[in-house]
Amino acid sequence: MTLHEIRKLLDAEVLIGEDQLGMEVNTAFVADLMSDVLAFATAGSLLITGLTNPQVVRTADVLDIAAIIMGRGKRPSQETFQLAEEVNIPILTTKYILFEIAGRLYARGIRGCIEKVGSK
Amino acid sequence: MGGNFDNAGEVSSNIKTVLKQIGLPKDVIRKAALVAYESEINIVSYARKGMIRLRVVPDSIMIEAIDEGQGIPDIEQAMQPGFSTANQKIREMGFGAGMGLCNIKSFSDVFHISSEVGKGTHLRMIIRASSAVLNS
Numbered sequence: 001m002t003l004h005e006i007r008k009l010l011d012a013e014v015l016i017g018e019d020q021l022g023m024e025v026n027t028a029f030v031a032d033l034m035s036d037v038l039a040f041a042t043a044g045s046l047l048i049t050g051l052t053n054p055q056v057v058r059t060a061d062v063l064d065i066a067a068i069i070m071g072r073g074k075r076p077s078q079e080t081f082q083l084a085e086e087v088n089i090p091i092l093t094t095k096y097i098l099f100e101i102a103g104r105l106y107a108r109g110i111r112g113c114i115e116k117v118g119s120k
Numbered sequence: 121m122g123g124n125f126d127n128a129g130e131v132s133s134n135i136k137t138v139l140k141q142i143g144l145p146k147d148v149i150r151k152a153a154l155v156a157y158e159s160e161i162n163i164v165s166y167a168r169k170g171m172i173r174l175r176v177v178p179d180s181i182m183i184e185a186i187d188e189g190q191g192i193p194d195i196e197q198a199m200q201p202g203f204s205t206a207n208q209k210i211r212e213m214g215f216g217a218g219m220g221l222c223n224i225k226s227f228s229d230v231f232h233i234s235s236e237v238g239k240g241t242h243l244r245m246i247i248r249a250s251s252a253v254l255n256s
Contacts, residue, residue: 034214038154039223043146055161055213058129062136062153064146079126087133 001025001108003067003090006046009104010069010094015076017067017090025066027113030102034059041065042113048101052076057083057091065089071098125213128164131172132157135183142176148249151227152181155245158220159185165210166190167240180229185243192235199225199233 004021007014014021029041030048034055041047043064049056052074060068067090070076075093076084084091094101136153144152156172163170163185170187192198199221206216225231230246 032214033217033219035158035217035219035223037214038158039219039226043150049214051214053213054126055129055215058133058157059214062129062132062157063150 001105001110003092005108006069006105007092009108010092010096010101012069012092012094015081015091015093016084017088017092020067020088020090023066023090026110028102028105028110029113030098038063040114040117045113046105046110048098048105050074050098052080054080054083056080057087057089060089061087067092069094069101071096071101125164125209128161128213129157131160135172135174138174139176139181144176144181144249148181148247151247152183154227155224155247156183156185158224159183159243159245161210161213161215162220162241163187163189165206165215170240180249181247183243183245183247185245186240187242188240191237191239192233192241193237195233195235 003023025046028046028048031037032049032051037059041063044066046067046069047060047065048069048071050072057080070093073095076091132153135156136149139149139152159172167187167189173184175182197203201222202218204216204218210216228245229248232244235241
């Protein structure tokens with residue numbers, strides 16, 4: 001799916017990355033714990049989270065995450081916004097809860113970046 | 121600097137940029153950045169001050185995280201997944217769930233930790249790079 005399609009599907013607002021909406025993504029990882037994101041998320045995946053601090057963007061940058069989706073209507077702090085602009089990572093925000101975001105994306109073919117821990 | 125969460129991760133971003141310029145393989149850069157980042161979070165979370173040292177030799181990357189701080193009384197316990205002494209502030213940042221050192225170890229090819237209570241902690245990690253790419 002493209003970010004453009006994802007925006008539509010999730011009724012999301014694009015806060016950063018309007019110019020990157022053509023990007024294709026196939027996998028995603030959902031977590032509020034950045035250490036778990038670091039351990040398990042893979043490059044090119046979506047990061048779906050309810051956290052809004054700058055560490056979300058740092059984590060995404062370290063892992064070459066494609067884009068960040070903030071659920072439950074969460075919006076990035078000013079510092080987070082600036083950092084995301086700097087490192088050029090798209091941020092979308094949606095009012096759907098994380099379960100709904102994951103479910104909707106899954107139904108459209110997006111898969112977890114890993115299925116289970118301990119597997120690749 | 122310990123306790124300053126505002127710029128936590130900046131050193132790791134710089135490391136990533138440098139390694140990209142050298143032209144290392146993506147997965148090697150990712151491992152190095154991840155290891156540096158978790159180390160940086162540890163320093164910011166638990167130490168008074170610290171430094172991250174990066175050394176790149178033809179077949180590997182060495183990252184050292186050296187801090188002055190409280191040290192770790194029981195390293196074996198600290199290495200257990202889920203063991204944490206993190207405060208609320210650290211947890212709000214999405215860390216402090218007792219995964220940091222485990223992550224650092226599992227993404228490093230060589231991992232060495234030493235610590236002295238009341239003095240500080242020294243981590244040394246080596247990440248191997250495939251020599252084929254480095255010759256280019």
